[in-house]
Amino acid sequence: MQKASLFKSSFNRGNLYYEVRPKVNVAKEIIKYVKQNEGKSGIIYCLSRKKVEELAEVLRVNGVKAHPYHAGLDAKERAKTQDQFLMEEIDVIVATIAFGMGIDKPDVRYVIHHDIPKSLESYYQETGRAGRDGGEGNCVTFYSYDDVVKFEKFMKSKPVAEQEIGKQLLNETVSFAENSTCRRKFLLHYFGESYDEKNCNGMCDNCRNPKQRFDGQDEIVLALEAVLEVKERHKTKDVVNALLGLLTATGKTYKHNELEIFGKGGNDDKDERYWNAVIRQALVNGLLSKDIENYGLLKTTEAGKNTLTSHTKLCLLRIMIS
Secondary structure (H helix, E strand, O other): OOOOOOOOOOOOOOOEEEEEEEOOOHHHHHHHHHHHOOOOEEEEEOOOHHHHHHHHHHHHHOOOOEEEEOOOOOHHHHHHHHHHHHOOOOOEEEEOOOOOOOOOOOOEEEEEEOOOOOOHHHHHHHHOOOOOOOOOEEEEEEEOHHHHHHHHHHHOOOOHHHHHHHHHHHHHHHHHHHOOOOHHHHHHHHOOOOOOHHHHOOOEHHHHOOOOEEEOHHHHHHHHHHHHHOOOOOOHHHHHHHHHOOOOHHHHHOOHHHOOOOOOOOOOOOOHHHHHHHHHHHHHOOOEEEEHHHOOEEEEOHHHHHHHHOOOOOEEEOOOOO
């Protein structure tokens, strides 16, 4: 195309409120939330058809005008449910990802994820169906690490290359869920966009209710040193194993046990998930980068290298593990 015009806009949806809740008594929590937003249109996403049917029935029993929607239902029934939702004859659609691509309902006021999505692309697309009119749009996700384990088991039947891609995408979603910094900043960072969290204005749970900060200079410096000592040739998992002093097959091949940092992070009750969270915060704050094109290898940025030579105090946020 000659002399084509390029239109470019931000991924930011300023009217959407992002929140992640621990997945405890989830059906009860969802009923309570829907009741508090009675008369408003909402979409609840579940991963399985069985869970869609179960949750829709539970909501109906509790007086909510809710219908299920998934690819296993008759086409006429799906079309009818969709029309009823658009005409506001029902308030809530409980659905799999089969629902939403062609929906043009601007006043969906909340999108709930009963289970975490498989990728941040899916999360962004599905939450983006809320508040398209620029009005209220609440995005609530229920998170449990047990769901991640289920995903990983499911992926074992896939080809190795597909498993690797699936795990990388899933790890990013887990990072978002366990993250204690501004969720909007994290999400936009994932899509390659810089964002000042001061502009969030309390439109995510972490900014509205900030987590306690602590001096994390030692942890950050140790993580950066570990990435450099493994010569920036490894993924987060291998770097964390080296920090904890866990000698895996990869560690043996590259002689990680002979490195100065080997086992240095394995004290003071700091476990795998703790160091994963430290590395996530280093990534979000631009001290580390992840080479997605090359198996997600960790690289130290110029800002990260400057951190190692300066004495700037670095603050981390208390790690949120549901």
